[in-house]
Amino acid sequence: MEVKALQELINHERIHGLAGVMNYPGIIYRDPVALEKMRMARSKNIDGHTPRRSGRDLQAYRAARIRSDHECSSLQEAREKLRLGMSAMIRDGNAAKNLQDLLYLVTPLSSRQFMFSSDGRHPLDIHDEEHINFMIKVAVQSGMDSSLALQIASLNAARYFGLKDHGTIAPGFKANIIVLDDRENLWVKNVFKDGRMMAEDRRILVPLPSPIIPKGSAMRMRDLSLERLEIPAVPEIDFIGIIGLIPDQIVIKPLLLPAKTSEGRAVADISRNILVMAVIEMHRTTDIMGLGFVQGFGLKSDALATPVAHDVHNIAVVGTSPRDLLCAAQAVICVGGWLAMVKDEKVKANLPLPIAGLLSDKHIREREESIDLLNYNARQIGCPLRNPFMTLSFLCLSVIPELKLKDKDMVNVNRFDVVPVAARNLA
Numbered sequence: 001m002e003v004k005a006l007q008e009l010i011n012h013e014r015i016h017g018l019a020g021v022m023n024y025p026g027i028i029y030r031d032p033v034a035l036e037k038m039r040m041a042r043s044k045n046i047d048g049h050t051p052r053r054s055g056r057d058l059q060a061y062r063a064a065r066i067r068s069d070h071e072c073s074s075l076q077e078a079r080e081k082l083r084l085g086m087s088a089m090i091r092d093g094n095a096a097k098n099l100q101d102l103l104y105l106v107t108p109l110s111s112r113q114f115m116f117s118s119d120g121r122h123p124l125d126i127h128d129e130e131h132i133n134f135m136i137k138v139a140v141q142s143g144m145d146s147s148l149a150l151q152i153a154s155l156n157a158a159r160y161f162g163l164k165d166h167g168t169i170a171p172g173f174k175a176n177i178i179v180l181d182d183r184e185n186l187w188v189k190n191v192f193k194d195g196r197m198m199a200e201d202r203r204i205l206v207p208l209p210s211p212i213i214p215k216g217s218a219m220r221m222r223d224l225s226l227e228r229l230e231i232p233a234v235p236e237i238d239f240i241g242i243i244g245l246i247p248d249q250i251v252i253k254p255l256l257l258p259a260k261t262s263e264g265r266a267v268a269d270i271s272r273n274i275l276v277m278a279v280i281e282m283h284r285t286t287d288i289m290g291l292g293f294v295q296g297f298g299l300k301s302d303a304l305a306t307p308v309a310h311d312v313h314n315i316a317v318v319g320t321s322p323r324d325l326l327c328a329a330q331a332v333i334c335v336g337g338w339l340a341m342v343k344d345e346k347v348k349a350n351l352p353l354p355i356a357g358l359l360s361d362k363h364i365r366e367r368e369e370s371i372d373l374l375n376y377n378a379r380q381i382g383c384p385l386r387n388p389f390m391t392l393s394f395l396c397l398s399v400i401p402e403l404k405l406k407d408k409d410m411v412n413v414n415r416f417d418v419v420p421v422a423a424r425n426l427a
Helices: 003-009 024-028 032-040 055-063 075-083 099-105 123-129 132-141 146-153 155-160 322-334 364-380 388-394
Strands: 017-021 045-048 087-091 114-117 177-180 188-193 196-200 239-244 253-258 260-262 265-267 274-280 289-295 303-306 315-319 338-343 346-352 403-405 410-412 417-419
Touching: 003 032, 017 032, 024 032, 024 055, 055 075, 075 087, 075 099, 087 099, 099 132, 114 132, 114 146, 114 155, 123 364, 132 146, 146 155, 239 403, 274 322, 274 403, 289 403, 303 322, 303 388, 315 322, 315 388, 322 338, 322 346, 338 364, 346 364, 364 388
Parallel strands: 017 045, 087 114, 239 289
Antiparallel strands: 177 188, 188 196, 239 253, 260 265, 274 289, 274 315, 303 315, 303 338, 338 346, 403 410, 410 417
């Protein structure tokens, strides 16, 4: 968000703070624009987003009055942030699962510094297992007192965000209430909003607005060619930079491995679980494309593609060859947006996303079969990931360390720099 736009919004009565400050290098190295935003928001909550930062860098970040973080992936990282007075939003999404690892830090004395966060939880999981209350159940099953877990999920968040008329069932407070069946199962029976019952036994009691579907495709692209998806080998450099997946995390490990080459090109190496990845700009017909390699998807053949690629949302595609990438990307483009799994150059499974190529216009239950079929077919070609399309989308998020692929090139998030595919080092 630009400074001018923030200035127009930050003092609105419904704005409770500034959401995750992703530009942590800008804060740490005193970028004037980043610091101006901190100055403008200083009277309200400022939420953090600083994965794997510690020591003086983290202290500089905290000095900008940033009060929380949802990117803790280890006890050491969370403990350091808590000691600096930050609140920890314990995350349990689909691409990043940190709940079980961080529950150890929650005690009656420290509990007020914790909240729960889903941050990228799959819609089908929300429907089947529910949302924040799923995290409450896991915490209770892990030994936490249910009253403490409920406090973290409700009262703590209300107090942190300054919602003075929320968080307590008493006169003078808003009657936004959930009624649970019992303290063991923690199943939501009723939901009240402003004193009105909105849902009962998982049935919504109020009419929902119809979705507004824009006419035409949100995609603006030129024709792709096979040649543009090929990666030239660099004869004097034998190594390639690779995005290495870490199971159940959105942070990655940067790898520098010997390249496999064929006919003057760097290619995928299925024996080492190294695949080709592309991110293709899809909004302005710029013809821009980023190419790289990723290890951990496990595909033995074919390709997966998605137009949901955080945060800019270009087409992200991963596969075993340029031809597989081309077929998968074209499958997304020709219909104006869907998740696609391509096998033998044909669409084997898909999930339509007609709203800007990002959202479905159907109830999750109407899309359950499509989602299951996508994940099943991905497993059939070797993918071990529970939600491969969500993992693929996070590989484009250039505020998460350390290597990410954007539509222009691979970037080193820590260095704020472009990394060529052929590299001698990644430091």
